[in-house]
Amino acid sequence: MFAEEKLIPVPFDVYRFDPAQGGEPRYQHYELKLAPHTPVLSGLLKIRDEVDPTLALRYSCRSAICGSCAMLVNSKSRLACRTPVGPEVAKHGRVVIDPMRNQPVLRDLVVDQRGFWSNYRRIEPRLLLDPSRPMPEGRPTQMTPAQVDRFRETPRCIACASCYSACPAVEADPEFPGPMALAKLYRFVVDPRDGAHDERLRKVQLSGLWLCLRCHLCTEACPKDVRPSERIRDLKELAVRSQGATERGSRHAVGFLENIAEAGQLNEMKLVRQTDGLVGTVGQLGQGLRLARKKPELLKKPRTIDGVEEVRKLYEALQKDEEVPL
Ligand code: FES
Known part of the structure; x- marks a missing residue:
């Protein structure tokens, strides 16, 4: 009282x-x-x-x-x-x-939370064991502490859907699995016991992974500090490492990085070609010409910024960044 x-x-x-x-x-x-x-x-x-x-x-x-x-x-x-x-x-x-x-x-x-839960079910939130690699008897886990550490945040999730509610990508496209589902997916993708690592990454690339806007509103909303936006970033990185830049979203991300490494700033025209390929670029020609009339400088190759060597060093360090082996 x-x-x-x-x-x-x-x-x-x-x-x-x-x-x-x-x-x-x-x-x-x-x-x-x-x-x-x-x-x-x-x-x-x-x-x-x-x-x-x-x-x-x-x-x-x-x-x-x-x-x-x-x-x-x-x-x-x-x-x-x-x-x-x-x-x-x-x-x-x-x-x-x-x-x-x-x-x-x-x-x-x-x-009505049916959409939230059906998106969660789609990621198959359970270990999918590889029948050709059965678990050794008497050893329920082969994970090292470093491997366990890779998904230490996701078990904190209480599925409150705060992240789903805050997510503008869910609002724009209900097919986007949502931050919680992707954070949980990450937990299985980095689990060395799971036998569907590549298949999970292939599927999620096709079902909305790259729709994430990187706004981090999910991380701000999460009451348990799961930091879903960081897990989505990790999934994107794993997807590119394991399958290359095969989707529009991944081609855009990789092209963006290469642009910055080359000149220290974006070459907008080149990035469109890298993202959409020749056919896609032709489809955007009308819009590109309208844009170029307003901003003719977009047609010029951007100058290389002073100090680009520092940017390149960062890029090379990122390329060498070693992952914990699965
Ligand atoms: S009532 Fe259970 S989390 Fe608030």
Whole structure:
């Protein structure tokens, strides 16, 4: 129990919508008095239990373990059970609650997660053993500590979908597997016991790996510091190392790097050719000419910057960068 003087006014604006009833989504305003460290979830449960029993929300553990209370708190993906109201009120003057993005609303703060889970299933999140290399009896693992260390972050994931909600690539293309699925995929790709390393990388290149925008919003949203955007970057690197630049996205990334190593700055015209090949470049000719009329300098080969030797040294060091053997 907290002393009355420690309570602060906490204005809540909570998203309300019931598609079954029709009508438009709206925000319902509630005024509570709470201690500053009270979790947002406790505030919402107080509303549901004492003010408005029709409010729909999901939660279970109330301890940042189950991941079910993820929602937008003042526009940021958060676990409501571990987000205190005090700092939110101090920064925004109120607590605005929305359901997670990129998933259809079933009612109020409850979203339909079937897309999220079906994307997860697509990556086959389990060890796929190679029948020609059975596990040695009595030795359930052959991993070295360094190999285990490569995926130390991913087991922390609680599948709360905060990253999926924050991801603009999911919003643009629901076929994009999403940050969590890709981070989990990475965990199996670097597992030396898995027998589908190349096949997994081949499939994921064809099903959206390169749609990631590298915005890092997933990493910012993740409450467990899994850092999905870094795992996606690692997957891209592994895909290029194992299969070369075979996809449009990988050709663009490799071409970008080569451009920088060559002159220290981008040669835009060359990069288009490297990314799309001759046929693709011809298809973009109209747009290229319009662009060149506005910026004729794009047609010239860019000058090599001063100090490009330093850039090349970095490039060579990156090329030599040794991976832990699988
Ligand atoms: S209620 Fe389980 S993570 Fe918040």
